[in-house]
Amino acid sequence: MEFKSIARPTVILDPANGLAPKTIPNEIRYDPLTGKTSRIGHFRKLQWKKPDFDQLIAGTEKWCPFCPDKVLKATPRFPPDIVPDGRMSLGDKVLFPNIAPYDRLSAVATLGSRHYIPMAEIEPQRIADGFRLALKFFRHLDAIGHPESVYHLISWNYMPPAGSSLIHPHLQVFASCIAPNRLREMLEAAGRYMETNGNNYWDDLLQTEKSRGDRFLGRIGRTAWLSVYAPLGVAGDVMAMVQGVGCTLELSDDDLLDLATGLTKLMAAYDRLGIYSFNMSFFPGALTDEHARFHLIFSPRTYFNPTLGTPDVAALKGLYNESVCMGFPEEFAEILRSEF
Numbered sequence: 130m131e132f133k134s135i136a137r138p139t140v141i142l143d144p145a146n147g148l149a150p151k152t153i154p155n156e157i158r159y160d161p162l163t164g165k166t167s168r169i170g171h172f173r174k175l176q177w178k179k180p181d182f183d184q185l186i187a188g189t190e191k192w193c194p195f196c197p198d199k200v201l202k203a204t205p206r207f208p209p210d211i212v213p214d215g216r217m218s219l220g221d222k223v224l225f226p227n228i229a230p231y232d233r234l235s236a237v238a239t240l241g242s243r244h245y246i247p248m249a250e251i252e253p254q255r256i257a258d259g260f261r262l263a264l265k266f267f268r269h270l271d272a273i274g275h276p277e278s279v280y281h282l283i284s285w286n287y288m289p290p291a292g293s294s295l296i297h298p299h300l301q302v303f304a305s306c307i308a309p310n311r312l313r314e315m316l317e318a319a320g321r322y323m324e325t326n327g328n329n330y331w332d333d334l335l336q337t338e339k340s341r342g343d344r345f346l347g348r349i350g351r352t353a354w355l356s357v358y359a360p361l362g363v364a365g366d367v368m369a370m371v372q373g374v375g376c377t378l379e380l381s382d383d384d385l386l387d388l389a390t391g392l393t394k395l396m397a398a399y400d401r402l403g404i405y406s407f408n409m410s411f412f413p414g415a416l417t418d419e420h421a422r423f424h425l426i427f428s429p430r431t432y433f434n435p436t437l438g439t440p441d442v443a444a445l446k447g448l449y450n451e452s453v454c455m456g457f458p459e460e461f462a463e464i465l466r467s468e469f
């Protein structure tokens with residue numbers, strides 16, 4: 130397995146230091162599976178500023194459709210041939226169709242009745258229950274033989290910098306026979322890897338990362354956690370893979386809690402860096418994909434300019450599909466490892 134990179138240091142004449150030359154470490158990294166490039170540009174301190182949350186949150190519960198007084202009135206229902214009761218629930222968590230669907234079976238699952246939960250206070254059990262509710266939906270689709278029961282995907286956009294239009298924590302839950310771009314590219318590349326090398330790519334990746342050690346974070350049960358070599362996010366990505374599992378439906382109840390527990394560890398560590406928002410997505414295979422390995426990716430999000438609401442995705446990412454990370458993944462690993 131090759132971790133290819135090209136150093137591209139940048140020299141500027143620094144106006145903050147009498148125009149003395151200043152070298153900024155830059156690097157282009159190639160993802161060992163897909164060959165896609167990510168850029169590392171360490172031009173700033175790895176510390177961000179949180180907003181005034183009281184001001185940000187004030188009044189948003191009044192119009193929030195996921196709050197307990199509104200969720201059963203304001204949210205849509207599934208037709209009876211998909212979900213006979215229209216919605217599914219687990220404790221105070223509710224799953225219903227997404228009013229802004231991006232596929233035939235897009236659902237949303239709330240993470241309970243509490244409207245705003247600071248990132249570092251979200252309990253593992255709450256997240257695990259959200260995953261359990263999504264799994265209940267996926268297993269139901271599988272049991273009724275729904276043709277979209279192929280890739281079972283959960284995403285989480287926590288807080289507005291990550292693309293959430295609501296404060297109330299919730300998961301995006303969808304099942305589809307058509308994998309989204311990045312998942313499809315990864316699965317195709319992993320299929321080719323298995324044909325060439327005879328092994329599962331992610332098993333080899335984990336073994337390599339564990340022996341190198343500089344990006345490996347630790348294990349919780351069957352889940353293994355590592356900082357991603359060529360990240361997509363501006364503050365590093367973390368991957369968790371589950372040993373022996375390919376498809377989401379194969380996750381055990383313990384796996385769900387272990388994944389949830391690991392996520393709260395990442396949230397605690399990133400919270401200390403001033404990060405308060407993230408994306409998280411599942412990357413499973415279909416049930417028969419031997420070359421797949423269930424994994425999730427956690428990717429912190431921020432604003433480039435919080436006052437103006439400038440997102441951390443601009444033309445470079447949006448149109449060229451090129452990522453820039455503001456720190457080296459090995460540095461983030463060092464910060465995160467203390468939690469594992």
Ligand SMILES: [Zn+2]
Nearest residue numbers: 193196244297
């Ligand atoms: Zn709410």
